[in-house]
Amino acid sequence: MASRILTRFWDPSGARYGIPTYPRHLVPAHLLTLHQLAARGLRPGPQGAQAQALWRGRRPGPPRVRAVSLYDVRFALPKRTPSPRRRTDIFKISRTCPECLIDVGYVLPRHLGVCLDCTEEVAA
Structure with a gap:
């Protein structure tokens, strides 16, 4: 069952979902979430979401697919700080x-x- 889910969310070319898509645990190292960028003192800058990670939620009720946007760390800029x-x-x-x-x-x-x-x- 796990391999079926991994194949369902594996779309690095973006043909199925319109944006490169990865299972949650197989995201390339250069793609980070907003929280991960903030922890490194970075912000996405002018780039939009470069990819997304999908996974199946575990809450009771109907099965839900959860998503998070991913940003390329190579294009990220330092966080702004107010003077x-x-x-x-x-x-x-x-x-x-x-x-x-x-x-x-x-x-x-x-x-x-x-x-x-x-x-x-x-x-x-």
């Missing part, structure tokens, strides 16, 4: 009330534009 200065500037601006000029310790509601204390003062 610390920009992050702190945005963080401070969105926490400082423009009315009372106090860092309130939470992100200001965009629809109010001021802290909750200033909103209550205006409403009263």
Whole structure:
């Protein structure tokens, strides 16, 4: 039975599924999932999914085929990291009330534009 499943999901040319397809445990070493790329500090970059891995799910109920997209590690780029200065500037601006000029310790509601204390003062 296992060999039938392996043959069902073996399509490296992409003729049957439209994209190269492999059984889950027979994926070439240069193809990785998004989680595997992230663990190596990489992101897919401009490439789309290069292949897919299929396997039969084990949940109860009707048999389901599970899939995961695979990306070529040779075309992957390093992960982007936001600059610390920009992050702190945005963080401070969105926490400082423009009315009372106090860092309130939470992100200001965009629809109010001021802290909750200033909103209550205006409403009263």
